[in-house]
Structures are given as structure tokens and as C-alpha cells.
Amino acid sequence: METHLDLYLDYLTVEKGLAANTRASYSADLLKFLNYLKDRGIDNWSQVRFSEIMAFLSRAQEQGLAPRSRARLLSAMRGFFKFMIRDSHLQKSPVTNLTSPRLRRHLPTVLSVAEVERLLAQPNPDLPLGQRDTAMLELLYGTGLRVTELITLAVGRVNLEVGFLVARGKGSKERIVPMGEAATEAVRNYTLGARPRLLKGRVSEILFVSNRGTAMTRQGFWKLLKKYGRQAGMEKSLSPHTLRHSFATHLLERGADLRSVQMMLGHADISTTQIYTHVARERLREVHKKYHPRA
Numbered sequence: 001m002e003t004h005l006d007l008y009l010d011y012l013t014v015e016k017g018l019a020a021n022t023r024a025s026y027s028a029d030l031l032k033f034l035n036y037l038k039d040r041g042i043d044n045w046s047q048v049r050f051s052e053i054m055a056f057l058s059r060a061q062e063q064g065l066a067p068r069s070r071a072r073l074l075s076a077m078r079g080f081f082k083f084m085i086r087d088s089h090l091q092k093s094p095v096t097n098l099t100s101p102r103l104r105r106h107l108p109t110v111l112s113v114a115e116v117e118r119l120l121a122q123p124n125p126d127l128p129l130g131q132r133d134t135a136m137l138e139l140l141y142g143t144g145l146r147v148t149e150l151i152t153l154a155v156g157r158v159n160l161e162v163g164f165l166v167a168r169g170k171g172s173k174e175r176i177v178p179m180g181e182a183a184t185e186a187v188r189n190y191t192l193g194a195r196p197r198l199l200k201g202r203v204s205e206i207l208f209v210s211n212r213g214t215a216m217t218r219q220g221f222w223k224l225l226k227k228y229g230r231q232a233g234m235e236k237s238l239s240p241h242t243l244r245h246s247f248a249t250h251l252l253e254r255g256a257d258l259r260s261v262q263m264m265l266g267h268a269d270i271s272t273t274q275i276y277t278h279v280a281r282e283r284l285r286e287v288h289k290k291y292h293p294r295a
Helices: 002-016 020-039 049-060 067-086 115-119 128-143 146-152 181-198 218-230 240-253 256-264 275-290
Strands: 164-168 175-177
Touching: 002 020, 002 067, 002 218, 020 049, 020 067, 049 067, 115 128, 115 240, 128 146, 128 181, 128 218, 146 218, 146 240, 175 256, 218 240, 240 256
Parallel strands: none
Antiparallel strands: 164 175
């Protein structure tokens, strides 16, 4: 049974181009399911029935697994059994008639323009790390990059002369994104001043490096963002995606069309981008309620 799982995970990487983090999540989910089946004496995928699937998902719910996580579990199983049928290892899928748990629409955390300005003002411009952090924050807000796209961005993919970069997103799909004047200037200052001082003669194709000359990590950037959020007196819970959410929402609030925002964010489906129209409407409702005399 493990062999089929390995084949499926290889298929996700090679043919579907799934990101390493997503592949790892699917792998963990499917291994839980495999161990569950083995504990019940099932040693062949053809023995799996609808009842086993239901029992596994029910146990996950009883253990307090959130609806979103259960939906991901089911998605992983659906994909796996579809692969098994495609490669003629099975004739039918035991998950065909299952529906995903109903998910509440979660509106992402968005900063106001004033809050973004406060956050961007926190790094110390007199220090190499401060110049790097300013460039990273400006670029994240100026382009809407995902944090993984930011920390893996290569020097050769940034054109400071025209103010554009080439981002490599989910599934290794590439897109061209404008940077804006503020982000372009911050990155230029960093590359000319702080970056050589951080590298200390070492060579790296990665744009943003640590004080050891190595690439930044997601966790390392998250810690920096939290630190600057505290310094700025932010009460909202910040994550690397907060600036991406703010980028999209602020564009839509100022009249950008949904299709252009979709292209800049790298969303495959425009319905994913539409969540930001809901955020913008919520913010308008809050402003109306706060300031209109008859609200």
C-alpha cells in the first residue's frame, strides 16, 4: 500500500507540479489514513469501502479536527483514489459520494493604509538588516507576493530598471508583477548597500539573505514581521499573508479590476480573488457605521 502512496506523491510533484509544502500536507494526511486502515487489518486498497472512509472522517471530527483540515483530508483521499483508477490499480473510488465539510467564509486580516505605513517605518534604515527588512516589507506590500515567493526570489528575476519582477508561484507557474516606485527604490538601496555587507564576499543567487549569507526562511521572516508589528503597536494578528491581503484589498478599494488583481496575485481561479471584494465591502460597511449620523 505504501508503494502506491509513494507513486501518487511522485505524481503530484512531477506531473501536477505541487509545491513542497502542499505535497508534505497531503503526504501526512494520507499516511494517517493508511495507518488507520492497517490498524483495522486492511492491507489492500481494494478492500477500502465507503464505511471505512466515513469512520476515519468521523474519528477526525471527534478528535477536534477543524472543518478546513477535514476538507483537506477528504481532498487528499479523493485525489489519491482518482489516481489509482487512472493508473488501473482500482476500478472505482470509495469516496465518490462524499461531500466536503461546509466551511465558513473566513475574511482575511487586512491592514489600513495608515497601519501599513506604520509597519513599513519600523526597520532601522541605518543597519544592513534594517535595509533588507524594509525592502522585503515594501516588496511584499508592493507586489502581493506569497512569502515563499519572496524568500526564494532570485536576483536575476528582478528588473530594477523597468520595475518588474518574475515570481514563481504554486505549481512553478511564473508571472510578471509590477513592483511600484517605493518597493523598487527600497530593493535598489538594499542591493547596492546592505546586501554586499551581509554576503561578506560570498555568492548567492537569492535576493534576500541572512547575516550569514544564506537564504531567509519562512519562520525567520514571520518572526521579523511579528517583531515589527509589536513595535508599531499593532493589535491585529499579523502573518506574512497579511500584506498580500492588504495589497489586493487596497487595489480593489481604489478601483482596480478583479482580473488584473487575479493576475498579479497568481490565482488560478478568479473566485479565489473575489474574497477581497467581500473584504472591501466589509470595510466600507464599517466606515459607514462609524461615521454616518444615522447608521
